[in-house]
Amino acid sequence: MTNGTERSRRTFSLALLACLAVSLICVAYPIYVIRPFRHQEARELALALVVTEFRPVVTVISAMAAVLAAIGYWRRQPRKWWRAWPAAGAALVIVLAFLARVNVYELMFHPVIHPSFTAVREVKLDGAEKVVAVRIGREARAYPIRGMSYHHVVNDVLGGAAIIATY
Amino acid sequence: MWTRDVAGLRLTFHLAGINNQNFLMRDEETGTYWQQISGAAISGPLKGRRLTLVLSDELTLAAWKSEEPQGTVLDDVPAYISGYAKRDWDVRMQRAPTVLDFPEHALTARDLMLGIQTFDDLGQKVASRAFLYDRVVKEKLVKDHVGSEPVLLVVGPDDLSVRAFRDRIPGVDGATDFYRIVGKPSGVLPGVLPGVVLMDEATGSEWNFQGCATSGKAKGLCLEPIPMLKDYWFDWRNYNPTTTVYGKEK
Numbered sequence: 001m002t003n004g005t006e007r008s009r010r011t012f013s014l015a016l017l018a019c020l021a022v023s024l025i026c027v028a029y030p031i032y033v034i035r036p037f038r039h040q041e042a043r044e045l046a047l048a049l050v051v052t053e054f055r056p057v058v059t060v061i062s063a064m065a066a067v068l069a070a071i072g073y074w075r076r077q078p079r080k081w082w083r084a085w086p087a088a089g090a091a092l093v094i095v096l097a098f099l100a101r102v103n104v105y106e107l108m109f110h111p112v113i114h115p116s117f118t119a120v121r122e123v124k125l126d127g128a129e130k131v132v133a134v135r136i137g138r139e140a141r142a143y144p145i146r147g148m149s150y151h152h153v154v155n156d157v158l159g160g161a162a163i164i165a166t167y
Numbered sequence: 168m169w170t171r172d173v174a175g176l177r178l179t180f181h182l183a184g185i186n187n188q189n190f191l192m193r194d195e196e197t198g199t200y201w202q203q204i205s206g207a208a209i210s211g212p213l214k215g216r217r218l219t220l221v222l223s224d225e226l227t228l229a230a231w232k233s234e235e236p237q238g239t240v241l242d243d244v245p246a247y248i249s250g251y252a253k254r255d256w257d258v259r260m261q262r263a264p265t266v267l268d269f270p271e272h273a274l275t276a277r278d279l280m281l282g283i284q285t286f287d288d289l290g291q292k293v294a295s296r297a298f299l300y301d302r303v304v305k306e307k308l309v310k311d312h313v314g315s316e317p318v319l320l321v322v323g324p325d326d327l328s329v330r331a332f333r334d335r336i337p338g339v340d341g342a343t344d345f346y347r348i349v350g351k352p353s354g355v356l357p358g359v360l361p362g363v364v365l366m367d368e369a370t371g372s373e374w375n376f377q378g379c380a381t382s383g384k385a386k387g388l389c390l391e392p393i394p395m396l397k398d399y400w401f402d403w404r405n406y407n408p409t410t411t412v413y414g415k416e417k
Contacts, residue, residue, distance in 0.1 A: 049200050049211070115242070118239060130225060131226060133225075134224075147252075153192060162170065163170055166203050
């Protein structure tokens with residue numbers, strides 16, 4: 001085994017580890033910063049959101065580079081068992097590229113995109129129920145807080161105006 | 168409540184994160200992140216833009232129904248009903264921890280406040296003031312100022328809902344003394360919320376909870392409603408660091 005081959009394997013190993021680190025940071029940093037019951041500083045939040053914005057592209061590039069690095073290492077490693085780790089590493093980077101497209105909050109919370117409504121005289125809710133109410137033009141609408149505190153966001157059109165009810 | 172039309176686009180929003188327990192929204196069309204409480208875009212292609220506030224109220228259904236008998240109510244989404252809030256959710260929420268605390272004015276983080284902001288002609292915030300909700304409900308009628316703007320906080324006939332108005336009757340110079348009508352006016356049936364809650368000294372008119380005069384010299388005129396946010400103290404104070412608090416002047 002030549003020194004050149006050894007050096008090449010080391011280079012590909014480092015490249016693969018770098019890809020793994022970059023992808024892991026892209027996925028984990030926003031999750032770490034933007035989580036409930038944690039104080040967010042303005043700068044770290046801004047950085048986390050920038051990472052979130054660019055990570056779909058960054059992690060794809062990282063995954064491609066990881067696959068190439070794994071292939072390069074594979075070709076220079078005669079021992080079969082030693083080939084397993086770069087394959088696993090590249091697979092993990094690919095998985096991270098998919099996870100980079102997932103926003104946990106958007107999975108957990110379900111905004112109402114296509115709301116439906118019932119005339120107030122037909123609604124069976126108790127009069128003591130609290131609502132967020134709005135009137136635009138001739139149309140008046142109420143959004144019960146019991147549901148708004150779950151969905152948090154309702155995309156609606158009222159009186160010809162596109163509005164978002166939030167709670 | 169905000170408009171969804173910005174920069175020539177109609178945006179569709181999702182809850183996409185949290186910032187010191189106030190949530191972040193992301194729009195599908197541009198991927199921009201927006202702060203829920205302020206309507207400000209804080210990251211993404213539309214950063215720096217602001218959503219336009221839509222005037223809304225937080226009322227009991229009974230109070231709203233008495234005013235809007237032709238109104239419509241958002242339906243429950245059957246798939247998620249099991250996750251909807253129980254009746255005592257606001258009591259339970261008051262025990263939830265917070266990540267910020269501003270122990271000023273002897274207020275606790277989850278004291279419920281009614282917040283009002285005033286802006287200049289350029290849209291810059293000039294003043295902000297918070298009113299302890301329990302105190303307003305107890306007093307029934309609060310006459311105060313936010314900055315130099317005279318305001319009126321009125322508790323509805325259900326003794327729970329609150330609205331804010333500019334304390335100026337159109338056509339009448341200066342602020343006017345308003346008085347809460349105690350007890351139900353005659354002729355109001357049991358179980359029906361009375362429509363009249365105030366009288367004013369300047370014109371001798373009766374006013375309903377929507378801020379409109381229903382009798383007297385000012386009949387047909389309405390006070391200008393002011394946007395008011397019901398929020399926990401820690402959240403209001405975080406976004407209004409120079410806020411004053413009603414009844415807590417130093």
